[in-house]
Amino acid sequence: MNTNEQAQTSSHLPAWLAPWLDWRRKRCWLIIAFALYSLAGFFLVPRLVEKQLKAPFAASGRTATVDQVKVNPWLFKLEILGTEIRDTDDVVIFSYDRLFVDFELKSLLRWAWTFREISAQNLYLHEERFQAADTRLGRLLSAFAEAEVSASEAPDEGEAIALPRLIIERLALDRGMFSVRDQTAGNFEATWGPINLSIADLQTLPNRNGQQQMSIETATGGRIDWQGELQLVPFSSRGTVQLTGRSLSDFYRYADHFLPFQISGEGVQIDLNYELALLQGELVASVRDLNASTQGTRLTLDNDEEPLLQLDRVSLAGGTLDWPEQSAGAQSLTIDGMELDVALMPDGDLNLYALLPTTMEPEPVSSGDRDPALDWQVNLGRLELTPALIHLRDEQMTPPLAVDLQDLTLVLRELNNQPGTRMPLALAMTLSSGGRISLDGELGALPAPTLAGAFSLEALSLPVLQPYLETQLQALLTAGQLSMQAQIEHAPDQLLKAGGALQLADLDLRDALEEAPLLGWQLLTLDRFEADLSAASLETSELRFSAPYARLHIDEQRRTNVEDLLVMPADDVPVDEEMALPLERLSIGGIELDGAVLDFSDRSLPLPFAAVIQNLTGQISTLATDSQEAATLDLNGQVNEYGEATITGALRPMALKQQSRIAMIFRNLDMGRLTPYTIQFAGYAIDDGKLDLDLRYEVENSALQGANDIVIRELTLGDKV
Structure with missing residues (x-):
């Protein structure tokens, strides 16, 4: 087109527009660049983004679908709608309704990638374990690794990977969901959600703190809340964590598949303050003000209908933990309303042995090795058990002996795991058959158990021992009350040593064959006795x-x-006459x-x-x-x-x-x-x-x-x- 033709064409345009479309002017090229940038940003970039999202999954045999990609090239905003990723067996492993990214040009001024917002709505993640080391995520990562262009592109092993300079003013997850399935645990399934996460001012720039807040709800009615500060370079975090409701129910269900018993509970309440940091590549952690409580905990052996152990409430107050100092402690641990069933089975084993996994084998420990537990300093100011009920049964007897330890209270103070520690102990209980038992003294745990204190029996009813008597003598123990006050001692070289006084009142032993009195008395008094089981000796006064x-x-x-x-x-062998x-x-x-x-x-x-x-x-x-x-x-x-x-x-x-x-x-x-x-x-x-x-x-x-x-x-x- 010649100049005349150009002029003729321009004459048909409005006078104000003609100068803008004159190709000889810079403004015309600016308009063209603007148009091309807009076309590319609004139409081409969304297609490229969608293609890049799908490509790695297609190469790994997975399927990725995206409903829509929106890009605003002028506001630097990206919106991806309806993304879904399916595994090779057509199971959805990842999806979200909306992913929104708002990039800011001030990145150029800060010399850091800066985002006003990165948020996701209704994000869903599914993980499944097929065998011990075989999971969906593991398979996906392996497929990605096989699809890499060349191994030479990977960084050297000794090369440190530096984080990019990154600033995210708001990182958010709205109504997320995480589900898990474990085929190795009886097809265990659990779902956690909705998960809501909000982090303000997340940065990889040195010494910059962000504020985070997260909440997770479980399908069983539990809730986990986390809020505090987060710094990525160098890494540090501090804040509070709170668990409420049935937050541990899924954990209980999962543990059931590996343990010979089932655990259930009505709810938990856990809150704590924490601090985490990486100093010179080492983790430094501390927990303060740990307060926890559980309600309605039940433990039932497999194939049993009635619970073996019931705990109305367990409370921990003032818990602390420090790493790498390896120190842990608490002000108090209180167990309320414990009910325990203890039975000696016909084969001579305690029913409590069934709590141990059958595959558990202790690792051999050399006599010169130090117990790793001793590297930790563990302290508990007070352990209290009240009021407890323990059902005792001896099923080796016919009929079985049964007695309950009622109103059992235990207070143990100044507990720790250091050798030589003596912990004040107070124990008291009553027996359903009649009588009361108490012990006040000191208990040691390491390096070997020790016990010393004042032991007391008050009016202990003896007829409860009738099943044992019947194995030796055809007699009926119809009455008798034993009372004793003694100082007892147990140590590694001292099985049991006791010294004190006792009284046995109103004994009545009757001949079971002739149904006539056989032996009895109004009162037996022993002012002093000394018993030593290690020396197999007994000395008494008159x-x-x-x-x-x-x-x-x-x-x-x-x-x-x-x-x-x-x-x-x-076996019809006569009793040894000696x-x-x-x-x-x-x-x-x-x-x-x-x-x-x-x-x-x-x-x-x-x-x-x-x-x-x-x-x-x-x-x-x-x-x-x-x-x-x-x-x-x-x-x-x-x-x-x-x-x-x-x-x-x-x-x-x-x-x-x-x-x-x-x-x-x-x-x-x-x-x-x-x-x-x-x-x-x-x-x-x-x-x-x-x-x-x-x-x-x-x-x-x-x-x-x-x-x-x-x-x-x-x-x-x-x-x-």
Whole structure:
């Protein structure tokens, strides 16, 4: 087109527009550049962005779809709508409804990539584990790695990767969602969301802090809140974290697949302040003001319907943690409303053993290795358990023994894991069967458990031990209360040492075969005892019995009623007749009887004899296993109104069935009142008479030997029979 033609064409344009379209003028080229930039920005760039988004996923065998890409080249804004990425099996692994990026030109002034806003709405992320080290994300990253142009483009291993200079004035996630599935854990599935995240002034410039705020809700009704400050270069963060509601429910469900029990809970409340930093490549962390509580925690063994452990509330107050100092602690840990079921199973194992994973094997530790736990300094100001209920059962017994430890309280103070620490301890409980137990002392844990303190039993009811008694003796323990006050001690070289006093009141032991009293007393008092299990020794002061009762009958074969009550072992092997005391040293400082009653009979005599000795009083001298002298027996009592009875003898504690001698002397017995036997003489009944009787018994080789002298005086015969 020549100049004339140009002029002719321009004449058809408005006068104000013609100068702008004159190609010879710079303004014309500016208009062209503006138009091309706008066309490219509004139409070409969105296509390029969409293509670049899809390309890497297509190369890895995945599918990426984008509904729409919007670019405003003049405001430097990018908006991507409806992005979805599907895995090779057509499962959605990533999506969002809207991604918005607002770039600012002041990046040129700051010499840093500056964004007014980067935000995403309804972002969804899905992760799935197929095997131990096989996940969807891992497969995707491996596919990306295989699609790289060349390995030479990767940075050298020793080359540090510097973060770009970046400023994001607002980084936000609105209503995000994260789901996870683990096929190795029984197809465990969980979803967390909506997730809301807001970070203000996030920068990679040195020493610049940003403000972050995040909230996560779980499908089970839990919520996690996080807010504070975040600095990327050098990295540091400080703030607060809070968990509320059923935030741990998904964790409980996941753990169920790996543990032999299930955990459930009504909710948690956890809040803490934290600080994190990287100093010279090392992590420095601290936690302060950690307060946590759980409600309604239940632990149930697999295949059981009733919970093994129930905790109404667990509270931790004033928790702290410091790294790399390796220090952790808390002001207090309180457990309220604990209920625990403890059972000794028929196979001899505790039901609590079922809490341990069957595949767990302890790693061998060299004797010279230091326990890594000791590298940590752990402190707890106070551990309190109140009120607790423990159900105890022994299913080896028939019927099973069952007793509850009620109103159990435990306070342990000044706990730490340093060797040699002694922690004040206070323990108290009552038994459902009757009685109270308490312990006040000090407990040590490292390097080996130690215990020392004052132990007390108050009116402990003994009939609860009936199932154990039945395994040894066919007798019924219908009454009896044990009280004891003792100082106890346990140490690595001291299994148990105890010293104190005890009282056993109102004992009533009955013959289960004849349903008659067998043994009992009103009160047994022991002012002092010293027991040492390591030395297998027991020393006591004098045993004082008040109003004791015993029934001893000898049959025609010179077997006692006590022998008839002994229970034979299940394999029908007779009980070992040897008297094998489990003590290497036994010393009893004598036995005193006051107001005793002995129901005695001997059918092995030529003249069967039976008498009830009343008001039997006297002593048995010291019994000691380390003494060559036998203990002497000297008792005196009364039979009916005018009869007298004297019992003497010698006993050796370690050879009761080998070298025991007892003499029973009866004088002035009224024969007419000797029951339950009807005494006859020359075919006539005896109406009256006096009887003097000397009975001598010796035990040799576990056999009862006897000799007797009988004198009858003032005999009066009755009717012929």
